[in-house]
Amino acid sequence: MMKFAVIFPAAGSASRFGGPRNKLLEPLGGVAVFARALGAFLSRGDVTRVVIAGSGAMGTGDADGDLGRRLADPRVEVCPGGATRAHSVRNALARVGGEIEWVAIHDAARPLVSSALIDRTLEAAGRHGAAAPALAVALTIKEADGPLPAAVLRTAPRHRLFAMQTPQIVRRADLERGFAECPIPLEQVTDDVQLLELIGLPVWLVEGEERNLKITTRMDMTLAEMLLAGEKPGDGT
Numbered sequence: 001m002m003k004f005a006v007i008f009p010a011a012g013s014a015s016r017f018g019g020p021r022n023k024l025l026e027p028l029g030g031v032a033v034f035a036r037a038l039g040a041f042l043s044r045g046d047v048t049r050v051v052i053a054g055s056g057a058m059g060t061g062d063a064d065g066d067l068g069r070r071l072a073d074p075r076v077e078v079c080p081g082g083a084t085r086a087h088s089v090r091n092a093l094a095r096v097g098g099e100i101e102w103v104a105i106h107d108a109a110r111p112l113v114s115s116a117l118i119d120r121t122l123e124a125a126g127r128h129g130a131a132a133p134a135l136a137v138a139l140t141i142k143e144a145d146g147p148l149p150a151a152v153l154r155t156a157p158r159h160r161l162f163a164m165q166t167p168q169i170v171r172r173a174d175l176e177r178g179f180a181e182c183p184i185p186l187e188q189v190t191d192d193v194q195l196l197e198l199i200g201l202p203v204w205l206v207e208g209e210e211r212n213l214k215i216t217t218r219m220d221m222t223l224a225e226m227l228l229a230g231e232k233p234g235d236g237t
């Protein structure tokens with residue numbers, strides 16, 4: 001069994017979601033969004049460690065019920081988040097032991113990740129060194145100097161475009177090297193495996209899943225509720 005650690009960047013402001021409560025604590029089918037994401041990995045025997053880079057509710061009494069029980073798992077540690085996603089991942093990576101070879105980074109706001117998707121990504125990472133799920137882009141994408149209104153610069157070749165998902169699974173040593181040798185400011189890094197791309201290491205994509213959506217807006221939550229309601233008993237986390 002290929003064992004691995006999991007990093008959850010969970011320090012974002014979630015400003016686009018709105019409302020008084022952190023979106024990660026919003027109930028989805030009666031279980032907090034983050035509890036579902038966390039549970040998808042804690043239910044696996046190949047996960048040896050989980051590090052959550054976050055603050056506030058991730059380490060206080062606000063995280064109760066299912067989330068509180070999962071945070072109490074001995075494999076789980078909460079560390080401070082950073083100013084950006086990349087800074088949060090770097091903080092968490094420093095808490096991952098040197099004996100751990102593989103690390104998965106997963107969005108705390110992707111609550112419907114499936115075991116099959118994790119397995120598929122893990123298998124590809126083992127073969128190629130790094131892997132991440134992605135979906136082919138169905139929309140026509142045009143490049144322009146925003147904000148709009150702005151003139152079109154070009155139409156991107158859609159057959160070569162893929163929308164990234166998580167978990168993104170890499171060798172711990174390669175991710176550490178990516179941070180050490182990153183040629184651009186970390187504020188400009190928007191994707192975890194981008195750190196490997198920037199230093200010339202290969203990254204492979206595997207087929208993602210439509211249900212593995214990221215909760216960003218209230219509409220995303222509505223869609224997630226619909227997807228969850230359509231599952232058969234035992235399908236969800």
